[in-house]
Amino acid sequence: LGNGPGDPIVCKKTVDNIKEVLKSSQLKPIFGICLGHQLLATAIGCKTFKMKYGNRGHNLPCIHNGTKRCFMTSQNHGYCVNTETLNS
Numbered sequence: 001l002g003n004g005p006g007d008p009i010v011c012k013k014t015v016d017n018i019k020e021v022l023k024s025s026q027l028k029p030i031f032g033i034c035l036g037h038q039l040l041a042t043a044i045g046c047k048t049f050k051m052k053y054g055n056r057g058h059n060l061p062c063i064h065n066g067t068k069r070c071f072m073t074s075q076n077h078g079y080c081v082n083t084e085t086l087n088s
């Protein structure tokens with residue numbers, strides 16, 4: 001699921017569609033980037049919140065565990081998933 005911008009809570013139709021996909025008996029892995037990650041979290045019942053200060057424009061290295069190859073990631077988000085709303 002792709003990037004934003006936006007507040008995941010206002011994307012109700014998208015969240016409803018994700019819920020339907022998650023119910024499928026032929027479920028495949030789903031990868032969410034930024035807003036996509038927040039939409040996935042919202043679809044499983046998590047809450048999101050607007051950060052006091054967004055994380056804007058940071059480029060950070062990320063090492064792939066399988067290949068040890070380093071990729072540069074661009075950090076740019078204003079919302080977070082409240083980890084206290086995760087189900088175990």
